[in-house]
Amino acid sequence: MALEDFRADAMRCTRCAYCKWIPFDHVKSWKYAKGCPSIEAGKFHSYSAGGRLVTALSLMDGRSTVTPAVEDSVFKCTMCGLCDVSCKLCRYDMEPLAAMSELRATLVEDGHVPAQVEPILKSLRTEFNMLQKPRAERGNWAKELGLKDLSKEQAEVVFHAGCRYSFDGDLGHVAKASVKILKQAGLDFGIMGENESCCGGRAHTMGHRKDMHTRATHNLTAWKKAGVKTIVTPCSDCYHAFKRLYASTEGSEIQVLHMVEIVDQLLKDGKLKLTKAVNKKVTYHDPCHLGRQGEPFVAWNGVEKKIFGQAVAYEPARPRYNGAFGIYEAPRNILKAIPGLQFVEMERIKESAWCCGSGGGCKETYPDFALSTANQRLDEAQSTGADAIVSACPWCERNFLDANQEGASKLEVLDIIALVEQAL
Amino acid sequence: MEISRDAYRAIEDIVGAENISDDPAFLDSYAFQWLAELVRPENSHYMPRPWAVVLPATTEEVQAIHRVCNKYGIKIKPISTGWYHWAAPMKDNEPTIQIDLRRMDKIISIDEKNMVAVVEPYVTCAQLQAEVMKLGLNINIIGAGCSTSIVASASTYFGAGPSSYYMGNNSDNLLGQEWVTPAGDVVLTGSLSSDCGWFCGEGPGPSLRGVTRGNMGSRGGLGTYTKCAIKLAPWHGAAVLEPQGPPPAYRLPIPENTRVYTIGVPSWDAFAETYLNIYDNEIGYIFHRQFNLAGADLAPALWLTYLRPDGTMNDVETASKDPEMQKLADEGRISFQIILQGRSVDEVKLQDKILDAIMAKTGAYKVGRFCEQDFAEFTHMYLQRLGHKHCNFIWVGGYMGSWMQAGIPDFVKNYSPVAIDGFYRDQKQSDGLVQCGGDALMGCGSSISGGGYFGFEQFVSYDPNDKASVQACVKHMYDAIDDCKANGIPLGKEYIYLMIGWPDEQIWNDFSKAPQTFVLHFQRKIKEHFDPRELGDRNYPWLPKGMGQPNFITQS
Numbered sequence: 016m017a018l019e020d021f022r023a024d025a026m027r028c029t030r031c032a033y034c035k036w037i038p039f040d041h042v043k044s045w046k047y048a049k050g051c052p053s054i055e056a057g058k059f060h061s062y063s064a065g066g067r068l069v070t071a072l073s074l075m076d077g078r079s080t081v082t083p084a085v086e087d088s089v090f091k092c093t094m095c096g097l098c099d100v101s102c103k104l105c106r107y108d109m110e111p112l113a114a115m116s117e118l119r120a121t122l123v124e125d126g127h128v129p130a131q132v133e134p135i136l137k138s139l140r141t142e143f144n145m146l147q148k149p150r151a152e153r154g155n156w157a158k159e160l161g162l163k164d165l166s167k168e169q170a171e172v173v174f175h176a177g178c179r180y181s182f183d184g185d186l187g188h189v190a191k192a193s194v195k196i197l198k199q200a201g202l203d204f205g206i207m208g209e210n211e212s213c214c215g216g217r218a219h220t221m222g223h224r225k226d227m228h229t230r231a232t233h234n235l236t237a238w239k240k241a242g243v244k245t246i247v248t249p250c251s252d253c254y255h256a257f258k259r260l261y262a263s264t265e266g267s268e269i270q271v272l273h274m275v276e277i278v279d280q281l282l283k284d285g286k287l288k289l290t291k292a293v294n295k296k297v298t299y300h301d302p303c304h305l306g307r308q309g310e311p312f313v314a315w316n317g318v319e320k321k322i323f324g325q326a327v328a329y330e331p332a333r334p335r336y337n338g339a340f341g342i343y344e345a346p347r348n349i350l351k352a353i354p355g356l357q358f359v360e361m362e363r364i365k366e367s368a369w370c371c372g373s374g375g376g377c378k379e380t381y382p383d384f385a386l387s388t389a390n391q392r393l394d395e396a397q398s399t400g401a402d403a404i405v406s407a408c409p410w411c412e413r414n415f416l417d418a419n420q421e422g423a424s425k426l427e428v429l430d431i432i433a434l435v436e437q438a439l
Numbered sequence: 440m441e442i443s444r445d446a447y448r449a450i451e452d453i454v455g456a457e458n459i460s461d462d463p464a465f466l467d468s469y470a471f472q473w474l475a476e477l478v479r480p481e482n483s484h485y486m487p488r489p490w491a492v493v494l495p496a497t498t499e500e501v502q503a504i505h506r507v508c509n510k511y512g513i514k515i516k517p518i519s520t521g522w523y524h525w526a527a528p529m530k531d532n533e534p535t536i537q538i539d540l541r542r543m544d545k546i547i548s549i550d551e552k553n554m555v556a557v558v559e560p561y562v563t564c565a566q567l568q569a570e571v572m573k574l575g576l577n578i579n580i581i582g583a584g585c586s587t588s589i590v591a592s593a594s595t596y597f598g599a600g601p602s603s604y605y606m607g608n609n610s611d612n613l614l615g616q617e618w619v620t621p622a623g624d625v626v627l628t629g630s631l632s633s634d635c636g637w638f639c640g641e642g643p644g645p646s647l648r649g650v651t652r653g654n655m656g657s658r659g660g661l662g663t664y665t666k667c668a669i670k671l672a673p674w675h676g677a678a679v680l681e682p683q684g685p686p687p688a689y690r691l692p693i694p695e696n697t698r699v700y701t702i703g704v705p706s707w708d709a710f711a712e713t714y715l716n717i718y719d720n721e722i723g724y725i726f727h728r729q730f731n732l733a734g735a736d737l738a739p740a741l742w743l744t745y746l747r748p749d750g751t752m753n754d755v756e757t758a759s760k761d762p763e764m765q766k767l768a769d770e771g772r773i774s775f776q777i778i779l780q781g782r783s784v785d786e787v788k789l790q791d792k793i794l795d796a797i798m799a800k801t802g803a804y805k806v807g808r809f810c811e812q813d814f815a816e817f818t819h820m821y822l823q824r825l826g827h828k829h830c831n832f833i834w835v836g837g838y839m840g841s842w843m844q845a846g847i848p849d850f851v852k853n854y855s856p857v858a859i860d861g862f863y864r865d866q867k868q869s870d871g872l873v874q875c876g877g878d879a880l881m882g883c884g885s886s887i888s889g890g891g892y893f894g895f896e897q898f899v900s901y902d903p904n905d906k907a908s909v910q911a912c913v914k915h916m917y918d919a920i921d922d923c924k925a926n927g928i929p930l931g932k933e934y935i936y937l938m939i940g941w942p943d944e945q946i947w948n949d950f951s952k953a954p955q956t957f958v959l960h961f962q963r964k965i966k967e968h969f970d971p972r973e974l975g976d977r978n979y980p981w982l983p984k985g986m987g988q989p990n991f992i993t994q995s
């Protein structure tokens with residue numbers, strides 16, 4: 016795709032501003048009606064999906080050039096996809112999220128890379144992670160767990176911990192809890208250990224598509240060699256990269272499962288029993304990459320056609336990603352199955368969830384923006400009366416933990432798999 | 440015209456550097472407007488680019504910005520949520536500052552007892568509705584939907600919606616404003632001006648509602664409204680709406696005190712009779728001809744596909760060929776949606792009985808498939824919140840409303856067939872418009888408070904990405920004007936749109952032939968008083984001295 020391929024989207028944008036709000040039917044209060052972290056921070060229309068479509072058009076038509084302000088507006092967006100859901104509530108001919116991704120990639124191609132990103136990219140290219148940690152330490156979390164090393168052995172299932180769970184000291188226990196559950200379920204699986212590489216998904220959402228391609232090639236080659244048919248990960252960022260991005264850009268057909276899907280199935284099959292009470296009141300934060308962007312990928316290669324004279328359809332029919340089929344119920348089923356746990360919902364949930372602030376590379380590139388976005392979510396979580404906010408993505412959890420340190424929230428930040436482990 | 444950087448710096452000093460921009464791409468995001476392509480040279484999608492855009496946070500900041508504009512001769516153009524090209528600068532050669540009000544987004548107060556809310560311009564209908572429903576109250580959401588600013592529809596442009604039938608038009612629901620005049624004065628209207636609070640739009644102090652608001656509104660041409668008070672209506676539903684199901688067609692369960700129907704009628708005569716009877720009997724909470732926006736031929740195929748989260752336009756195409764769907768299109772050809780809501784279950788039962796009796800009398804009937812639970816719940820959600828109004832653009836992103844005339848039911852029943860024939864003719868003459876049948880007339884059950892007076896508009900869908908399609912729409916606009924003239928019907932909305940592209944002289948020439956030009960002369964005087972430097976744009980219409988007839992209504 017090229018930016019020019021999104022000209023029609025831009026021309027057909029009606030500036031309705033639905034992309035700034037959660038789906039209106041779900042608005043339950045003044046405060047939590049807002050849907051787009053970017054416009055909340057940037058305020059000018061350019062900091063919205065509709066605004067970026069105009070920016071793209073304006074740049075393509077030579078009406079404007081890439082200035083520092085334009086750079087800021089293009090990159091200060093978590094790529095959370097709320098806008099995409101809200102726009103598609105009424106539209107079948109718009110792909111705002113894809114268009115924004117293309118705009119970023121175009122800016123990157125043209126050399127417009129925020130300075131803060133350089134060391135992160137360097138780390139990705141040399142150490143295969145974006146956390147600027149030595150590659151050799153990647154498998155440390157699994158030392159002494161006696162797991163199959165798929166760089167030497169074979170298994171149909173690979174457990175991919177991802178960068179955050181591998182290197183983030185506060186979150187490493189989630190990877191351990193995950194493999195404990197997989198073992199208990201009797202699954203034959205292994206890990207890539209030191210040879211595990213970043214999925215590259217964050218690089219992709221930041222506009223650095225070649226970097227994701229390099230990481231994808233590395234991972235797919237390694238998995239093929241090890242006979243892997245299924246990837247299991249507790250990280251929603253990796254999940255999205257493998258399930259949607261590898262499928263769409265690399266043609267990958269490998270099965271991808273998030274840990275919550277596995278646990279949900281194990282609970283349904285009676286292969287996992289949660290017996291210990293966890294006496295907490297919790298609320299659940301839907302990670303964007305597991306929820307609205309976690310829908311199954313459907314291959315499509317088609318063209319626009321007109322029906323009824325001027326209405327837009329596609330030949331063949333274009334798959335519709337509108338957040339309807341994200342992974343929403345599995346985590347909720349799990350929480351409801353934990354004895355003693357009281358589960359309460361926030362106002363903005365599922366496809367309407369407010370982003371944690373970490374996505375789109377914002378945690379790395381615009382840390383203040385990331386934290387203020389997280390604080391708004393913590394505020395919403397606190398308003399439910401919960402003691403803890405639970406999520407299924409280490410990037411959300413890291414950002415909430417950091418925001419907690421600075422903000423007024425007293426909420427515990429928990430990973431859903433760690434909670435399951437407590438209940439075993 | 441070049442403006443001194445001093446002006447920019449002066450405004451920057453008021454709001455801070457982060458709240459003003461003249462970055463060309465940022466400005467383009469304000470110039471880019473729906474409908475621009477119908478009226479701008481070369482069918483450009485851009486209205487004139489503002490000179491700068493500024494984001495004030497308080498009335499004081501707005502006032503200070505206006506004063507700088509006065510000093511440097513810069514035009515002022517406020518924008519709330521920005522879903523109308525009226526919000527953009529109107530002329531290329533007029534340096535204009537765009538006042539984006541998104542930082543003024545607070546609900547100032549909700550007076551439950553007196554049923555009044557006071558809001559800033561960037562409070563959307565959805566937000567206020569959600570808050571007042573918790574108190575058993577509701578607001579009239581305009582037909583443009585709940586994404587729009589309450590201040591905009593109440594203070595400055597139009598104001599009718601599906602619930603106006605029960606809750607009034609927002610021009611009437613307006614109970615006072617805080618108004619920063621173009622000259623930079625802060626004026627309080629209605630009872631507020633006498634320090635009596637926001638309860639009455641007409642005084643005890645001077646009533647300026649007619650000046651600031653009138654029928655259509657000043658559309659940003661007469662300064663900035665920084666607050667308004669809006670009348671609230673009773674709500675007998677849940678405190679919080681809990682929609683069910685996946686997107687896009689969320690469904691709102693229908694409680695015992697509520698009924699949701701799509702009603703069909705055999706003819707336009709029967710439509711008018713049914714409408715009048717419903718109005719006379721004072722039943723109904725929401726009255727709208729909603730789903731016909733897709734065109735009567737295609738509406739069932741579109742909306743039944745829309746119910747499916749994975750449905751595509753290709754499915755609509757397939758469905759439209761299904762004989763069952765065509766039968767349904769005929770069944771619902773002349774139809775409308777009505778929601779009955781009672782204070783009690785008994786009351787809604789009574790309303791139901793009355794409706795049955797009316798239908799028996801007029802030959803109206805319930806359109807079966809659209810009254811089934813799934814569709815009725817979807818209709819309920821759609822009309823209570825009006826959160827799917829972007830569906831106006833569902834076919835291809837371009838829609839223009841022609842034939843937007845309102846009147847008593849007899850007037851509407853007479854113009855509807857003319858509008859249908861003309862639109863059908865234009866669809867057949869070129870493939871530039873979506874071929875949805877001649878009847879894409881959609882509209883709410885009341886254009887004024889209290890009902891009895893309403894109108895439709897034709898939903899003309901065209902592709903903004905296709906110049907030939909845009910031009911077909913423009914041609915239809917001129918055709919509609921000709922059809923109106925030929926049939927002795929007053930000109931509709933397309934005429935007001937087309938004027939945007941005209942030079943002042945052409946507009947004044949047309950205005951000077953208006954039946955009551957004294958209004959436009961009076962408005963000139965208002966403008967001279969509140970906007971001596973002409974910093975508001977021509978959205979606030981007036982006539983230069985000496986043009987047109989100096990006619991006055993004579994007292995008999």
Ligand SMILES: Cc1cc2nc3c(=O)[nH]c(=O)nc-3n(C[C@H](O)[C@H](O)[C@H](O)COP(=O)(O)OP(=O)(O)OC[C@H]3O[C@@H](n4cnc5c(N)ncnc54)[C@H](O)[C@@H]3O)c2cc1C
Pocket residue numbers: 516517518519520521522523524525526527540560581582583584586587588589590591592595596597598599600657658659660662663664665828831978
């Ligand atoms: C698809 C569609 C359907 C519509 N259908 C209806 C309908 O059924 N009923 C109806 O009443 N209207 C309808 N409208 C018009 C609608 O009333 C206006 O667009 C509405 O006021 C929009 O609110 P907004 O927040 O988007 O206003 P904006 O687009 O921001 O502004 C609308 C106008 O008001 C001016 N303005 C905005 N805020 C202020 C302020 N604070 N002070 C001074 N001037 C201001 C602007 O300059 C502009 O001229 C429709 C519009 C669209 C796009």
Ligand code: SF4
Pocket residue numbers: 027028029030031032033034035064065066068101102109111
């Ligand atoms: S991107 Fe979609 S939701 Fe946003 S303004 Fe454009 S059409 Fe509306």
Ligand code: SF4
Pocket residue numbers: 034050051052053054062063064092093094095096097098099370
């Ligand atoms: S992806 Fe998220 S942050 Fe970015 S524009 Fe869309 S809603 Fe806003």
